[in-house]
Amino acid sequence: MGGADALGKAGGMRKRIAFLGTEVRTHSHSQHFLDRLALGYSWRGGWQEPRTDIASVYIDQFPENGDLGRDRVKRYGLKLYPSLEEALTLGTGKLAVDGVVIIAEHGKYPRNEKGQTLYPRYEWFKECVKVFEKSGRGVPVFNDKHLSTTWARCKEMVDDAKRLKFPFFAGSSLPVTRRMPSIDMPHNVPLKESVCVAYGGVDSYDIHALETAQCxxxxxxxxxxxxxxxxxxxxQNVWKRLAEDRHADTRRLVVSALTRSHNLPVEGGYYTGKITFDWARKTLPNPVAYFIDHNDGFRTTMMLTSIRDFNYAGLRADNGEIVSTQMYLPMPTHGSSTADFFHPLCRH
Structure with missing residues (x-):
């Protein structure tokens, strides 16, 4: 297989990508990515034109109500292919694009016993690998959100990328969206613990909370x-655990993260009470929490609640300072008409 020097076709030419999406409807991830990659997006006070061309589109599902896939293909003059393999080969039988974008989020797919939606991220990635192996070269692949539903499959995907020597990217918009305040954790500081207080469903939004904390x-x-x-x-099991003596620092971080939120419960235009641990326990009674112990003794607590933003707090071990911020998501229907946090994720 060719390495990095064999990834693109020609030095100064515009790269061509294959776009693979489960479904395209209003506010689906495929819609967010496809529009930006085809039309462009606002960036630093100007309009950023696309710097790659969409050579092919494969869409798995076309919902009866609300489908935008065919509309977008026609609007942007794109080529819709009936199979993933043909989208990568442009019907030639060999790899004919310079990159692949996999947006396997949204659409009607079965769930497993854990409640995870079985989006075809792994299956589509393996189809790409087959084309790469047949063609004797690979190209960069971007996978939206987490890789798959099991550790074995995730590891296999990473191992395939290493074995065939092609760049493999994945992730969420949270690490690259704007922050309020605009800060970063100082590099190489000793940290003791972190908390992310966020919202959304298990399997769909917990990856965003994890990446908020991890970045x-x-x-x-x-x-x-x-x-x-x-x-x-x-x-209530979450709050009972947090009330234990060993979680005194965690409680401080939960409160700090909540003070960064712009979506706390209110009454008559203001908070229903002072933001304290007891207030949070009473006001947010049904969270989902992940208590994560790292190999170096570091601890991460992720909470999914009924608020509508993503807030981080980390405790420095050297000076006791709490570093906190909100990962700002101008969500459509909640303070914004477009999901502009996809702009930096599409930056290329």
């Missing part, structure tokens, strides 16, 4: 060294 906490001294264990809980 800050991985800057700690020594970097990320792996996870020892994860304990997930729901409802």
């Amino acid at each position: 800050m906490s991985e800057r700690r001294h020594g970097g990320e060294v792996g996870i020892r264990q994860v304990h997930a809980m729901r409802g």
